[in-house]
Amino acid sequence: MNVRNFSIIAHVDHGKSTLADRILEKLGAMGERDKRDQTLDTLELERERGITIKSTPIRLNYTRPNGDTYVLNLIDTPGHVDFNYEVSRSLAACEGVLLLVDASQGVEAQTIVNAYLAIDSNLEIVPVVNKIDLPAADPEGAAQELEDVIGIPAEDAIFASGKSGIGIDDILEAVVERIPPPPGDPQAPLKALIFDSFYDAYQGVILFVRVLEGTIRAKDEMMLYHTGKSFGVDKVGTFSPGLIVGQSLQAGEVGWVAASIKDIHDAQVGDTITLKGNPTQEPFPGFKPAQPVVFSGLYPTNTEEYRKLREALEKLKLNDAAFTFEPETSEALGFGFRCGFLGLLHAEIIQERLEREYDLDLIATAPAVVYRLTLTNGEVFETQNPAEFPTRDRIEVIEEPYIKLSVMLPEEHVGPVMQLLQERRGVMQTMNYVGKRVELIYEVPFAEILYDFHDRLKSISRGYASMDYEIIGYREGDLVKVDIYVNQEIVDALAVIVHEDRAYGLGRKIVDRMADVIPRQMWAVPVQAAIGGKIIARATVKAFRKDVLAKCYGGDISRKKKLLDKQKKGKARMKQIGTVEVPQEAFLAVLSTDE
Numbered sequence: 001m002n003v004r005n006f007s008i009i010a011h012v013d014h015g016k017s018t019l020a021d022r023i024l025e026k027l028g029a030m031g032e033r034d035k036r037d038q039t040l041d042t043l044e045l046e047r048e049r050g051i052t053i054k055s056t057p058i059r060l061n062y063t064r065p066n067g068d069t070y071v072l073n074l075i076d077t078p079g080h081v082d083f084n085y086e087v088s089r090s091l092a093a094c095e096g097v098l099l100l101v102d103a104s105q106g107v108e109a110q111t112i113v114n115a116y117l118a119i120d121s122n123l124e125i126v127p128v129v130n131k132i133d134l135p136a137a138d139p140e141g142a143a144q145e146l147e148d149v150i151g152i153p154a155e156d157a158i159f160a161s162g163k164s165g166i167g168i169d170d171i172l173e174a175v176v177e178r179i180p181p182p183p184g185d186p187q188a189p190l191k192a193l194i195f196d197s198f199y200d201a202y203q204g205v206i207l208f209v210r211v212l213e214g215t216i217r218a219k220d221e222m223m224l225y226h227t228g229k230s231f232g233v234d235k236v237g238t239f240s241p242g243l244i245v246g247q248s249l250q251a252g253e254v255g256w257v258a259a260s261i262k263d264i265h266d267a268q269v270g271d272t273i274t275l276k277g278n279p280t281q282e283p284f285p286g287f288k289p290a291q292p293v294v295f296s297g298l299y300p301t302n303t304e305e306y307r308k309l310r311e312a313l314e315k316l317k318l319n320d321a322a323f324t325f326e327p328e329t330s331e332a333l334g335f336g337f338r339c340g341f342l343g344l345l346h347a348e349i350i351q352e353r354l355e356r357e358y359d360l361d362l363i364a365t366a367p368a369v370v371y372r373l374t375l376t377n378g379e380v381f382e383t384q385n386p387a388e389f390p391t392r393d394r395i396e397v398i399e400e401p402y403i404k405l406s407v408m409l410p411e412e413h414v415g416p417v418m419q420l421l422q423e424r425r426g427v428m429q430t431m432n433y434v435g436k437r438v439e440l441i442y443e444v445p446f447a448e449i450l451y452d453f454h455d456r457l458k459s460i461s462r463g464y465a466s467m468d469y470e471i472i473g474y475r476e477g478d479l480v481k482v483d484i485y486v487n488q489e490i491v492d493a494l495a496v497i498v499h500e501d502r503a504y505g506l507g508r509k510i511v512d513r514m515a516d517v518i519p520r521q522m523w524a525v526p527v528q529a530a531i532g533g534k535i536i537a538r539a540t541v542k543a544f545r546k547d548v549l550a551k552c553y554g555g556d557i558s559r560k561k562k563l564l565d566k567q568k569k570g571k572a573r574m575k576q577i578g579t580v581e582v583p584q585e586a587f588l589a590v591l592s593t594d595e
């Protein structure tokens, strides 16, 4: 059997899904993909946001013009920085990639990052300049950028359009000719890489695997290299699309394995499967257990929904080894959960799913990173929860995670973007010119890009800047905890950790913003920011003058009802703090404190 395993990588919106669909259509698999969408691809959000979160690989049959037949496995990769580890594992299941670049946009931040992930995995890169049907397309320019920035010869690029179908035949021929066949010995001890998985209520966790060496069959006793756990294999098979049951999977093949695994943590992405009786000596390198890096508190607006929230979180976790949660209690918000995510997008996706699929109303607290504290007594501990921070006098050193951030943008916006990065405590590493555009590489505290950074970057570059990042380690920082008081009561869930130099400015903005969003009460309510009990900013929610209903006296009853309904709706996301009702927006005041 002639096999080619490949993936398509691109910057967001450069046309990956459209091109994949066109290839499927060409190879007669289109109708089946629609079926697959209904069965496996249950993430409605994915379609709405136009980003790929999780998809199954697709096995395609290709007959060359000369009559030779090939099996092509197209492996999808998630296209976002939050999921870079998953991307790298999916790439490790391939021998080559199609690297797409939009002919009207050129190379963007994620083009570069994805290309380097492919290079690190020793993959053959087939450059494809896509969307050449666009009037603004500059295919030669885009190909030249690939050469200048990544070192891929411009003449290797295939010009194509997923939309009009130009270049699809050339792409298929290039997959067969340029991407090498998978190596591996079917007789060797089994070594298979898990590159994705999902939870099925009947069969347990279904593992997506790439067999690197050896053969796996139903009824084998398999072992997970890193967890050391073993399971009896129930079924194996391929994707066609959909899960097709087969007899075995051997070196070079891509397929799935079901082994009644109940807990997704027992078989994580990146781990190696081998056989218990004849284990491989060497696992696939680079295994990292999924580790959340961004944390936030999630509380039901209605305290009676606590149990419902817990059940929903448990269900989501079944399918997502990277997502964590543990119960947390806040004086202000009551009972809720501290949740851990791979990044902000991951957090947003989970929150939206909770609200949409489980019909929950939630209050989310500001996202935080994991800080490392060394106390004056020598003790070291990590926390991501501002509420757990000891008082300043007990802390010797605070360290925070840093990222290497790369931003790609047109040169006319470089000034304001550099200023933004400076405000966020960024330190410039390099600046590369790519034609009329610039790649900036900065080291920045991770916490500084958690809030409104991406939006600000987009707005000051008129939408032209793109970014990507990776976490590079911990560094010391002069950080302080800013507490927020509403009506003289401390609201634990609103505390934030911030750099000393920005504490006053941020405190000012949070209290002003809160005073704006807290509805007026019968009396004036003070909102204050403080560091270690010392007030640094104060704003007042003014007392309210008129009863809303006063206006309607004698008026028609339906109007009165409408007003009351409106008030009720507004209340949906309120949380009672002492005697004051605080809306959800207030908890995110820190997120929208534009400077």
Ligand SMILES: Nc1nc2c(ncn2[C@@H]2O[C@H](COP(=O)(O)OP(=O)(O)OP(=O)(O)O)[C@@H](O)[C@H]2O)c(=O)[nH]1
Pocket: 010, 011, 012, 013, 014, 015, 016, 017, 018, 019, 049, 050, 051, 052, 079, 130, 131, 132, 133, 134, 160, 161, 162, 163, 164
């Ligand atoms: N003119 C033109 N438009 C295209 C072409 N391919 C894709 N598009 C459009 O570009 C947009 C993004 O296309 P997608 O295929 O969703 O892009 P994607 O890279 O899969 O996006 P993500 O999944 O978000 O990474 C859509 O509006 C498409 O209609 C093309 O060849 N020509």
